[in-house]
Amino acid sequence: GWASEGLGSSGKNRRVCHAAARLEMGSLWEEFNRLGTEMIVTKAGRDTGEDGTTEMLGVRGRILAVLSPLPCRYAFHSSSWLAAGRADPAAPGRVHFHPDSPAKGAQWMRQIVSFDKLKLTNNLLDDNGHIILNSMHRYQPRFHVVFVDPRRDSERFAHQNFKSFSFPETQFMAVTAYQNHRITQLKIASNPFAKGFRDGDPEP
Amino acid sequence: GWASEGLGSSGKNRRVCHAAARLEMGSLWEEFNRLGTEMIVTKAGRDTGEDGTTEMLGVRGRILAVLSPLPCRYAFHSSSWLAAGRADPAAPGRVHFHPDSPAKGAQWMRQIVSFDKLKLTNNLLDDNGHIILNSMHRYQPRFHVVFVDPRRDSERFAHQNFKSFSFPETQFMAVTAYQNHRITQLKIASNPFAKGFRDGDPEP
């Protein structure tokens, strides 16, 4: 009934307003962010390795990720990124639904919510559902916890039924090839699939 | 409302009574069945490669698979299977929910419904959710299309809300090692992961 769909003090539905989230692998994200994170975009789509942990209970809902563009074009000169004019026109942003969606809150709590199936592409005509980005532009990942409202006129309450999270340390630059060699080295050191490019002695 | 949940002539909810299904790779299943299909069970769990196609429209529901034991123990002697006494006592049968469940009918129709994540084990203490079988016993795979009834007292109508399918050509014997060498050869010829054991010239 209507009474049970009351709003919390934030103007959000009570089912989502207490949702919380923390970033998994936060120290690694910070290490990348200090150097200026770069993410490869290809025509076919490449992974991102995004992780997050939700602390949501009792919500029957969806979790989805979006990448919000930051409004500037960049260039990499003498080891640093510089703003280089207005952002190129962006295609309408795509949304990536977590593959476990929809699921109940207890299910989301059971394990880390990983966005490792999310792929980035620079192909404006992509029809694989990947998220389309402009290379040499900067993005802020965000994700939304959405309560699936069973009411028939649920569109009217859409603004109450989600709660959003973003972690500044996950901002990144979309590139087709790495610009900063220190980013390349950190990727090689931290991604198991790049183990073939490591040369030093591995730690236990 | 209640009127819209009326029953078809079969005594099943109208949402499932028109569901239909056909077996994918039917001719390969028949080829195996003529020889006597065998499926490996291990302690850790092994795949089955079950495929099926549903023809279900407009149903918000689940698809799940069960393996029904046939009540006999078998032995393999001189190239054929013989009944060999009563069936060993079986643990309560487990159910395998298709990982896309729940989903709407249109989603199920979009692609082949494959049970290739279903694994078989002979470990009675298995806690990976695999289906537990007795080796040297025969089984009939079945699957059920289930309408998720939104009514509060939906348990009362459970018997109306599913429709079951089984294909006799998918019956198989659970084994820990292949008994019939012709089954081994047909597995090697038809399973891409066993390509390493093929010796003849491959067909284009």
Added chain:
DNA sequence: CCCTTTTCACCTAGGTGGTAAGAT
């Protein structure tokens, strides 16, 4: 003797950055 378990080489499938060639 019959059946089960363990380990193995050999595959499929797909995620890495490197590299050189291509595009603008």
Added chain:
DNA sequence: ATCTTACCACCTAGGTGAAAAGGG
């Protein structure tokens, strides 16, 4: 000159039956 693409060797991850060892 700068950015993009296509292909590659090298990984991770995991599905095969073979073979040998183990158990009752």
